[in-house]
Amino acid sequence: MPASAAGAYFDNNATTPPLPAVVEAMRPCLEANFGNASSIHRQGQQARAMIEAARAAAAELIGAEPNEIVFTSGGTEADNLALFGMIPEPRGAHLIVSAIEHHAVLHAARELAERGAAVSWLPATRDGRVRPTDVEQALRPETRLISVMLANNETGVIQPIEAIGRIARQARVPLHVDAVQAAGKIPVSVEELGCSLLSFSAHKFHGPQGVGALYVRRGTRLRPLFYGGRHERERRAGTENLAGIAGMGAAARLALRDLEAEARRQSRMRDALEAAVKQSIPEAEALGAEAPRVPNTSCLHIPGIAGEALVIALDLRGYCISTGAACSSGAVEPSHVLTAMGLEDAEARACVRISLGKLNREAEAEAFCRILPAEIARLLELSPARHAKIKSGAISVA
Amino acid sequence: MTADSANASERIVVALSGGVDSSTAAAMLHAEGHALVGFTMQLWNQRRLAGHPGMPATASGRCCSLDDVHDARRVAEGLGIPYYVVNYEDRFERDVVVPFVAEYLAGRTPIPCSHCNTAVKFDEMARTARQIGAGKIATGHYARVRHNAETGAYELLRAVDRDKDQTFFLWGLTQEQLSRALFPLGELHKAQVRALAEQFQLPVANKPESYEICFVPGKNYQDFVAAYLSERPALAAQLAAPEPGEVVTREGEVLARHHGVHGFTVGQRKGLGVATGEPLYVIELRPEQKQVVVGDEAGLLSQELTAGKVNWIAGQPPAGPLRVEARIRNRHVPAPARAEALPDHRMRVRFDEAQRAITPGQAVVLYQDERVLGGGWIE
Numbered sequence: 001m002p003a004s005a006a007g008a009y010f011d012n013n014a015t016t017p018p019l020p021a022v023v024e025a026m027r028p029c030l031e032a033n034f035g036n037a038s039s040i041h042r043q044g045q046q047a048r049a050m051i052e053a054a055r056a057a058a059a060e061l062i063g064a065e066p067n068e069i070v071f072t073s074g075g076t077e078a079d080n081l082a083l084f085g086m087i088p089e090p091r092g093a094h095l096i097v098s099a100i101e102h103h104a105v106l107h108a109a110r111e112l113a114e115r116g117a118a119v120s121w122l123p124a125t126r127d128g129r130v131r132p133t134d135v136e137q138a139l140r141p142e143t144r145l146i147s148v149m150l151a152n153n154e155t156g157v158i159q160p161i162e163a164i165g166r167i168a169r170q171a172r173v174p175l176h177v178d179a180v181q182a183a184g185k186i187p188v189s190v191e192e193l194g195c196s197l198l199s200f201s202a203h204k205f206h207g208p209q210g211v212g213a214l215y216v217r218r219g220t221r222l223r224p225l226f227y228g229g230r231h232e233r234e235r236r237a238g239t240e241n242l243a244g245i246a247g248m249g250a251a252a253r254l255a256l257r258d259l260e261a262e263a264r265r266q267s268r269m270r271d272a273l274e275a276a277v278k279q280s281i282p283e284a285e286a287l288g289a290e291a292p293r294v295p296n297t298s299c300l301h302i303p304g305i306a307g308e309a310l311v312i313a314l315d316l317r318g319y320c321i322s323t324g325a326a327c328s329s330g331a332v333e334p335s336h337v338l339t340a341m342g343l344e345d346a347e348a349r350a351c352v353r354i355s356l357g358k359l360n361r362e363a364e365a366e367a368f369c370r371i372l373p374a375e376i377a378r379l380l381e382l383s384p385a386r387h388a389k390i391k392s393g394a395i396s397v398a
Numbered sequence: 399m400t401a402d403s404a405n406a407s408e409r410i411v412v413a414l415s416g417g418v419d420s421s422t423a424a425a426m427l428h429a430e431g432h433a434l435v436g437f438t439m440q441l442w443n444q445r446r447l448a449g450h451p452g453m454p455a456t457a458s459g460r461c462c463s464l465d466d467v468h469d470a471r472r473v474a475e476g477l478g479i480p481y482y483v484v485n486y487e488d489r490f491e492r493d494v495v496v497p498f499v500a501e502y503l504a505g506r507t508p509i510p511c512s513h514c515n516t517a518v519k520f521d522e523m524a525r526t527a528r529q530i531g532a533g534k535i536a537t538g539h540y541a542r543v544r545h546n547a548e549t550g551a552y553e554l555l556r557a558v559d560r561d562k563d564q565t566f567f568l569w570g571l572t573q574e575q576l577s578r579a580l581f582p583l584g585e586l587h588k589a590q591v592r593a594l595a596e597q598f599q600l601p602v603a604n605k606p607e608s609y610e611i612c613f614v615p616g617k618n619y620q621d622f623v624a625a626y627l628s629e630r631p632a633l634a635a636q637l638a639a640p641e642p643g644e645v646v647t648r649e650g651e652v653l654a655r656h657h658g659v660h661g662f663t664v665g666q667r668k669g670l671g672v673a674t675g676e677p678l679y680v681i682e683l684r685p686e687q688k689q690v691v692v693g694d695e696a697g698l699l700s701q702e703l704t705a706g707k708v709n710w711i712a713g714q715p716p717a718g719p720l721r722v723e724a725r726i727r728n729r730h731v732p733a734p735a736r737a738e739a740l741p742d743h744r745m746r747v748r749f750d751e752a753q754r755a756i757t758p759g760q761a762v763v764l765y766q767d768e769r770v771l772g773g774g775w776i777e
Contacts, residue, residue, distance in 0.1 A: 306526065306529070308484060308485060308526070309525075309526045309529040309530060310529075312435075312482050312484075312526070312530050313529060313530040313531065315480065315482075316409075316435065316480060316530055316531070330467065330471075330482070330483040331440030331483040331484065331485035331487075332485050333485065345488070378529070379529050382525060382528050382529050383525075383529075384525070
């Protein structure tokens, strides 16, 4: 952040700032209540109690029973546990995965394919939705798992999971739902979704990084990823991340408490922002705006700009937004989600994502309603594509 | 005074490669109080061709390696400047890698660094720089830019350290590009740069230098080209595939067969597949006839060349013939010559004395004392 007071954090789909109450819930675990939950003594019992309270809160957030919650190191581990745990013998197995999944599912599925599994990739429509009929058509007798996310991390588009859940149940194929970008933002009920497995992550709803959970429906056979102690009902060996789990529990309680009010507040700010951009940049388009979306996310396609340059220009003014997916060096690569929706590479590079959170104030969003269109206009002035279009008459200059 | 034409409050983008030169350039500007933003260009994905025959099994090579990005990031952190990795892979492939492959297959000896400077660093990166409010770009090149108040033009000058001078790769810059370029190292010798790096306590002060083409692991062009084309069959079909042909003398005597002219360089002496008493050199490549012409050392000498795609630094070609010193390879000592502009961005250069191994596809760069007049591609 620069020295000036200006600026705001609008990248809450990457991670959210932990709420003060979350930090307070974690603090005792790093000080007096440091126990190992497996220990017999008082310290251990205290730790066990904290973990079980957090488990109940995490379960409540998604409408599950506490004993169906397995704590993990985060969303990625939860996704990997779901895919590799359900398909321990990939040879001969078939799974159905959407092409717009997060890398945690996408790359896990690719690895299963490397090890001999067959994978059917579901395409997405231009507004970012997977079609349930495609799931139906992809089913095979040897299908062992369907994995489709609840809300997409880049567009915020909510997928028709209930319909996919009905198909899965009818075919008796377990359904895994990556709900990392949905839990804490919209109501989630594992019963209504009809899934056997569901991943979620604390730091996407103002909890700490490094902790998440996998919901495993009772009766689901899952092979663990790690071997060791008998933690988490023998599904995830390793001493529990006590502070992280306590923080996740606190964050889940707060997210559930404020769910409706925050959804209304954030979607108001989000819609105002999109309106402000479209008003001054008519060619701008909010991807997935016609589909149901989580209330905090906006993915703007602004033909002719380099999303990367806009992100840097805004960062230098103190505003954090994002574009595409960062590769290992930190450079931006065209997003596989956007190309799966039918965007060309160049179009995908012309997209930015703005994602709001609980700590964003209305005043920040209002200021950004002025700054964002102005920065976009400045970039368009310096973009070669714009000049070509002005010359050809495709854009009229006011 | 390295950035005399830059206002101290104006933002400058400094290109950081993770090496000692660009890091020192950044530290110098920072010490002068300029507002800097560090960029590292992501240009090539080393994983792309990994595992192809002749290519390393895993990501390796220098270009855009995670280690270099890590070093550049540490330098930026140390200076306390904003830092970003910017992705120009598409542009780099189109304007640097593809021409490199095409030139190579056509039997010429490509030098991609010039293309990278004019098409990527001082074009694509300059655009991003302007978009984030930075009018100037600083690099760790050994060269100097001077604004001539009399003519109103920007001049490109050789570096004070003649051994390190990199103007051979910068002759393609336009007036507009030069007006935005800052080369803080141009007034320094390499030893001074190393000393400054120590003084600034840069974490890369003792890093060794690299001279190879950044996106080609090792120096094996042939394997790189084969691996790249196997990945892009449509492009491979467009470009002339390497075809076997004959190794001949200038008189037309066939001495041997070869697998393709692209495996040879003018001046090359070894690996001709010919056994004779006296040393033979490649003196000419004739891609159309698939012939590699060999001869004795005297056959390598020629006195005149023409060049295309000429860039005159001043912005327009000179009115009449000029006395110049012309350089035909990076390590070549510029030789006295007479140069004259021809129509269609071409020029003719006639050396006072015949030069060895004038190689089509290489650049020729013209100097008058310390000033670079321009350059072009040898035809």
